[in-house]
Amino acid sequence: xxxxxxxxxxxxxxxxxxxxxxxxxxxxxxxxxxxxxxxxxxxxxxxxxxxxxxxxxxxxxxxxxxxxxxxxxxxxxxxxxxxxxxxxxxxxxxxxxxxxxxxxxxxxxxxxxxxxxxxxxxxxxxxxxxxxxxxxxxxxxxxxxxxxxxxxxxxxxxxxxxxxxxxxxxxxxxxxxxxxxxxxxxxxxxxxxxxxxxxxxxxxxxxxxxxxxxxxxxxxxxxxxxxxxxxxxxxxxxxxxxxxxxxxxxxxxxxxxxxxxxxxxxxxxxxxxxxxx
Ligand SMILES: Cc1cc2nc3c(=O)[nH]c(=O)nc-3n(C[C@H](O)[C@H](O)[C@H](O)COP(=O)(O)OP(=O)(O)OC[C@H]3O[C@@H](n4cnc5c(N)ncnc54)[C@H](O)[C@@H]3O)c2cc1C
Ligand code: FES
Numbered sequence: 159x160x161x162x163x164x165x166x167x168x169x170x171x172x173x174x175x176x177x178x179x180x181x182x183x184x185x186x187x188x189x190x191x192x193x194x195x196x197x198x199x200x201x202x203x204x205x206x207x208x209x210x211x212x213x214x215x216x217x218x219x220x221x222x223x224x225x226x227x228x229x230x231x232x233x234x235x236x237x238x239x240x241x242x243x244x245x246x247x248x249x250x251x252x253x254x255x256x257x258x259x260x261x262x263x264x265x266x267x268x269x270x271x272x273x274x275x276x277x278x279x280x281x282x283x284x285x286x287x288x289x290x291x292x293x294x295x296x297x298x299x300x301x302x303x304x305x306x307x308x309x310x311x312x313x314x315x316x317x318x319x320x321x322x323x324x325x326x327x328x329x330x331x332x333x334x335x336x337x338x339x340x341x342x343x344x345x346x347x348x349x350x351x352x353x354x355x356x357x358x359x360x361x362x363x364x365x366x367x368x369x370x371x372x373x374x375x376x377x378x379x380x381x382x383x384x385x386x387x388x389x390x391x392x393x394x395x396x397x398x399x400x401x402x403x404x405x406x407x408x409x410x411x412x413x414x415x416x417x418x419x420x421x422x423x424x425x426x427x428x429x430x431x432x433x434x435x
Contacts, residue, residue, distance in 0.1 A: 168403055171210055171253030172198050177228060179248055182314045183307075185235045186279055187244055191254055192228040198254045200224070202264065203286040204394065204422050207231070207256030208402050211246075215239040216253065218399045218417075220283035229254070232282040232314060258402045259421050262287050262366065263392065270364045271299035275377055277306050277349050277369025281314050283394055284368050288318075292326045301329040302358055306349035306373075308336045332356055350376035353384075360386045367393045378425060388426035395421045395428075 178190035191198065191209075198207070201221045209231065210216035217239045223230040235244045243252075262283075272291060276284045291298045303323055307313045313333065324331045334345040334352040345352055349369065365386060367377050374393055381391055395416050400406040402417045409416040411431045423431075 168255070169401065171208065171216075171255040174198055174209075174252045174254040176246055176248055176250045176252060179246070182232060182316075183312045185244075186232055186312075186314055187235075188222065188230055188232045189243065189246075189252075190225075190228045190230055191252060193254070196227050197224065198229055199257050201229070201257040201286075202261040203290040204259065204261035204283050205257040206259045206283075206402070206421070207254050208258070209239075209243070210253035210255075211239065211242050212253070214242045218258070218402060220286065220394075221257070222282040222285045223289050224286075232279060232285070234279040255402070258417055260419065262422050263424075264290070267291075267364050268297050269299065271362050272301050273358050273363050273365040274301070274303045274305075275349065275353060275365060275367040275369070276304070277373040277377075278308070278312065279314065280367075280369030280373070280394075281305055282368075284366055285315055285318070287366060288323065292323070292329075295327060299328070299362065301326055303329070303331045304334075304349065304353055304356065304358075305331070306334040306336070306352060306369075310335055310339055310342050348376070349373050350380045353377060354380050357384065360384060360390060363390060365391055367391065371396070388429055389424055391425040392422060393425065393428070395423065397421075 172193055174191045174193050176189050177192050180188040182188055206218050206220050208216050209219055215238055219231045221229050222232045233240055233243055235241050274284050274288055291301055334347055338346050367374055397409045397416045399417050400408045404415045404418040
């Protein structure tokens with residue numbers, strides 16, 4: 159049964175509970191969240207939730223994956239709320255409201271080869287799409303995952319990266335780190351340079367990119383250089399958000415609200431929007 163929500167006020171969160179915490183990297187943890195009534199909601203890949211701690215704050219986070227009874231959030235420690243979440247233990251109550259955002263354009267991706275490009279914690283939303291496509295394998299073409307992080311210790315979701323995803327039929331996984339350690343035998347270098355070196359051809363592909371803004375900027379330039387068309391390039395924007403429901407005006411770009419119309423956009427759509435993003 160779905161948890162009861164305050165029908166009058168969409169800003170009032172449902173009471174959730176952290177049931178599992180996984181250390182991914184020195185500054186990223188994955189939190190499994192449920193409620194007394196089961197999963198808070200059932201999002202599509204790329205959708206988001208607002209998580210809150212009373213007297214601390216509230217923030218928007220991608221749902222990185224889900225089980226029948228829980229949602230998963232991979233959260234990087236950057237400030238007040240995220241530091242408090244990293245201090246939390248299993249059993250801790252959290253506010254949760256959602257789902258928000260448009261999610262990835264699944265229908266447009268069906269039948270296409272998919273090129274996933276992630277950097278650091280930017281793999282969090284992309285992970286939900288990769289796992290969805292693996293579960294609906296017949297509906298999509300070849301899956302090529304390119305992922306990078308600052309160091310081997312900073313690679314998120316290591317079990318999926320090194321074990322599960324390479325076993326997806328008709329798939330390929332390539333990993334790079336900015337700087338390796340004494341055990342690293344893989345590629346060293348930034349994601350955009352690695353992408354150009356691998357040079358996946360654009361024909362029949364949709365590419366999905368998420369990472370730090372500087373990585374996205376250079377990946378988009380690389381893709382255009384490699385003759386990908388703006389319609390083939392999907393990315394997600396990360397702007398400051400407060401309400402998540404199109405009311406506070408924090409996240410608008412021209413006539414679009416990132417919380418309602420995004421955060422997933424094609425480059426063709428972004429090219430129509432004014433200003434910096
Ligand atoms: C659509 C969307 C999806 C997101 N998905 C994830 C996710 O899956 N995992 C994750 O770890 N984080 C995600 N974030 C970012 C997350 O919302 C912020 O890191 C978090 O709210 C910071 O809260 P804080 O109180 O810890 O930091 P604060 O104390 O508020 O700030 C600490 C630092 O982080 C910066 N910051 C805070 N919020 C943002 C933001 N929204 N964008 C850019 N910089 C910010 C501040 O400028 C400051 O430098 C997402 C944000 C958006 C908008
Ligand atoms: S976050 Fe309030 S309008 Fe988008």
